[in-house]
Amino acid sequence: MIIDLFAIVSNPGIDKEFELDISDMTFESMMGTFKATKASPFRIKINNNAGKSIRINTEGEIHFTVPCDRCLKDCDIAIDLDFENEFGLQNDRLVIEELDEPEYIEGLNLNTDQLVYDEILVNWPMKVLCKEDCKGICNKCGKNLNEGTCDCDRTVVDPRMAAIQDVFNKFKEV
Numbered sequence: 001m002i003i004d005l006f007a008i009v010s011n012p013g014i015d016k017e018f019e020l021d022i023s024d025m026t027f028e029s030m031m032g033t034f035k036a037t038k039a040s041p042f043r044i045k046i047n048n049n050a051g052k053s054i055r056i057n058t059e060g061e062i063h064f065t066v067p068c069d070r071c072l073k074d075c076d077i078a079i080d081l082d083f084e085n086e087f088g089l090q091n092d093r094l095v096i097e098e099l100d101e102p103e104y105i106e107g108l109n110l111n112t113d114q115l116v117y118d119e120i121l122v123n124w125p126m127k128v129l130c131k132e133d134c135k136g137i138c139n140k141c142g143k144n145l146n147e148g149t150c151d152c153d154r155t156v157v158d159p160r161m162a163a164i165q166d167v168f169n170k171f172k173e174v
Contacts, residue, residue, distance in 0.1 A: 003110040012051035018044040034064040058083040070136035
């Protein structure tokens with residue numbers, strides 16, 4: 001959805017509120033494509049601060065089902081969409097520094113889809129775990145180690161000693 005900011009920029013002291021349904025949103029990134037499982041209403045409040053600045057406040061929450069980084073079991077993550085930014089005003093135009101130029105504002109248009117996407121991207125967790133002490137999966141057989149152990153040999157050989165280990169294995173008496 002595109003919100004035209006012209007009426008807000010040209011009227012000092014005005015407040016506008018918008019509410020969007022983002023429950024059908026899909027988040028795409030290099031990590032994959034994730035469909036929202038549930039979401040609270042996404043609220044946007046835009047305030048013209050006496051013709052000096054425009055303040056944008058958002059609030060909301062969105063949930064996604066994402067595989068655990070260790071065991072690949074699906075788990076629910078919640079992304080907080082609370083955001084606040086302020087832009088200066090000069091002659092009915094937004095003053096945005098070049099280094100801080102947001103992708104969600106084009107001229108006097110606010111692209112809410114891009115705003116939500118940017119907030120999800122910034123707040124996406126670096127590591128998704130189903131539980132704090134997740135044991136992951138076995139490197140050899142792929143069994144989920146949270147559900148029980150497997151019979152695979154999990155001794156880790158120092159790679160510097162691998163050549164010597166190969167010599168011992170070749171000359172092992174039967």
